[in-house]
Amino acid sequence: MRQRLIAGNWKMNGTGIDLGEVAKFKGLSIPANLTAVVCPPSTLIHRMSELLSEFAIETGGQDCHQLEAGAYTGNVSARMLADAGATHCIVGHSERRVGHGESNELVRSKAKACISAGLKTILCVGETEHERLAGRTHQVVGDQLSESIPETANDRNLVVAYEPVWAIGTGRTAERTQIEDAHGFIRSHCSKLLGSRAAENIAIVYGGSVNPKNSAEIFGTRDVDGGLVGGASLNGxxxxxxLNACQD
Incomplete structure (x- = not known):
């Protein structure tokens, strides 16, 4: 059975006072086959990791620099995230690819840095609405996978998150058939890149306006092993x- 994963991405939200949301996890039971991660702003990672430890929930970073150290004002390295208590790191999120012009090559370097630092990489891929309407979803996602997955990746240090760009923060969710098609393609393409055994074991999660109302249906879709959760993760x-929907 594949390890499932739910990762909450707080994005640029939250200060120390918001750590109180963690108390709402009291009494929550996390099964062994589900990894739960919260990715707050880097300023909260250390405190968040200490608070979440009693709930068997892990902490992750939202992005990292591709190099370990240097004169890069304002940046945070993967090693720094790990030192602060992170176990995972998101790379290639559409808000980074589009808003910051990050190429597949740069995302690949960041993923490699995460793996080198001992972090499990959550690699985001996904098409824009224009690309989907043009019938290019497989081509775009395939290129992102081929060019963003480093040679050091395997099913133990990599999670793939499919996030159709047109569904991020819009309240729109891809139809179940669209999700199943995309996830099936990702698993097939990963088989070519990583081998059939790794592809079968790798967790592929869905990101795109996941919330308590739609999560059970999404997680019941073939080849969906969890979710990358945005706004809904800000409320405990x-x-x-x-998290409970992913256990049903």
Missing amino acids: DDFAAV
Whole structure:
């Protein structure tokens, strides 16, 4: 059975006072085959990791620099995230690819840095609405996978998150048939890149306006092994509900 994963991405939200949401996880039971991760701003990672330890929930970073150290003002390296208590790191999120012009080559370097630092990499891939309407979803996602997955990746240090760009933060969710098609393609393409055994074991999660109302249906879709949760992860009760939906 594949290890499932639910990762909450707080994005640029949250200060110390918001750590109180963690208390809402009290009494939540996380099964052995589900990894739960919260990715707060880097300023909160250390405190968040200490608070979450009693709930068997892990902490992750939202991005990292591709190099270990240097004169890169304002950047945070993968090693720094690990030192602060992170176990995972998101790379290639559409808000980084589009908003910061990050190429597949740069995302690949960041993923390699995460793996080198001992972090499990959550690699995001996905098409824009224009690309989907043009029938290019497989081509775009395939290129992102081929060019963003480093040679050091395997099913133990890599998670793939499919996030159709047109569904991020919009309240729109891909149809179940669209999700199943994309995830099936990702697993097939990963088989070519990583081998059939790794592809079968790798977790492929869905990101795109996941919330307590739609999560059970999404997680019941073939080849969906969890979710990358945005806005719903900012509320402890909502995130707990999504976690519970992944256990049903």
